[in-house]
Amino acid sequence: MDIHHYTTLETLALILESKKIRFNRLTNVDDVQESENFGQYDLSPFIYISCWTLSTEESIPLWKMYTSNMKGVRITFDGEPFHYRKPEVSDLPELNIELDENLLSPMTFKQMMSPSYFITPSFLSKEKFGKKVAYVDDVTGIYENSVAIQVESDGKAHMTMPGAGNVAIHKNKVWEFQEEFRYALIAFPPPTGGYSNENISEISDVAINSIYHGKKPEVDYIDLDICPEKLENMTITLGPLATYADEIILKALVSKYCPNANIKNSNLQGKIR
Template identity: 30%
Template sequence: MELIHHYTDIQSLACILKNRTLRFTRLDKLDDAQEVELVSRKHWSQYLFVSSWSTLTDESQAMWQSYAGYNGVRIGLPKHPFAEFTLESRRELNHFVKGEIISPLPIEQIYNEKWIIINTPYHKDLFGQAVKYYKKPDEHIRPVMQDEKGGILFNYYDLAVNKSSTWKHQEEFRYIYFIVPSNPNVLDAWKRTGNPFPIYQHTYEHLQKKKNSPITYFDSPLGDALNHVEVTIGPTCTGEDVAKIEELVSRYTTHGKIQRSDLTGYVKE
């Protein structure tokens, strides 16, 4: 099975295994500062939450150094390792589903009193995407349009997938949520009337105006794929580190595998 990889520290590995979730980071908190400039409207970067992986099969010295420190780990999982929920109709939300739609989140985690997820993650091929690299990435950002009623027209899935070619060595694969803060009044109005207009209006105001988001991260539940995780031990991990990793994988997975880095013995601590 083809795996994608995430380089991180042992503490983050422990959180992923114990909580069985992946933490998504706000785009404006990532290491490529240019990414904020590459979003259609800069303030949207606080609404975009990203989990970054690499499609590189071989280990990357640069990725070890930048994201795990040589005493971290490389986590290997299949593409789309998330839990799967069948979305059910909700009459009070005027949300009707025809046929079976599978989502990495239940509907209560898409619409609630704290947030609204705009790019409802129904389609795996759009939820998880390979980053595109360009010499001039700003030339590949499609502008936001407005319809005759003043509504915003844009493709959610264009956002946060274009980067400068200077980052191409990462061969990045991303999962992206577009999350706008909600509030109890908006959700209650939708439930009470069955009219989704309050949600649309609330979302529109955030997209049009530079409203700050209090949401700093988002955790998405993982599925059974986590039980088959492959963990590569960093090249300078100590015996104590190795024992900790082995204990975590043994306790929280059923078929997890551990292997040593190909760089073990070849890099300085």
């Protein structure tokens, strides 16, 4: 399954130089309604997403919306672009962690347990990491019951997230032209004392308090590593209104960062004024 992402030439340069895919906070996406579909406890500031399309045919609306006057690029990967590998326990020697030897993860423990945020490892479950967006007639309140917090008489709080695996995958049908496929991360502020065996249990309390009080992580984005093999074999389609100078810049970037990548001209070249 090929996945595609439309972007500017400048952003492509940053992707190739960093060898990372950026996940942006859900509250910053172009569909305003996406952060307005939650109930009493708003999960949207804690969700970070990476957006792609499954449409093999080039999309004029997507070229227009995301590539700076159709002069950008469409990048294509054969399947997930992320770098799956065994997370190293030695990355966090202060924690006593035992792992399934067959476990593979798109991020290391150090990336999950950052000084700026803690990422819930939902991508390690049996469910697939990425999902197709479902287009519905009305998304209003669709995630209203995705988080439930119960406070006991002793002040202890308990949280359940029965719909956590299915948030951020519904949009109104007006966006159906995107044929979107997306990856999502859920992140919370880190424990105040850092990560250790003594305070690892605080992570759950931090998550509950963060949602209850609306205290989101300080970062607006999270970056994940691209698989080196996928990077080398990616396809880059130059926008239909790209100039010769744009082509020179693209070839220079590819020559430096991924010389085996395939460069293509848009099928719409010469067909759009």
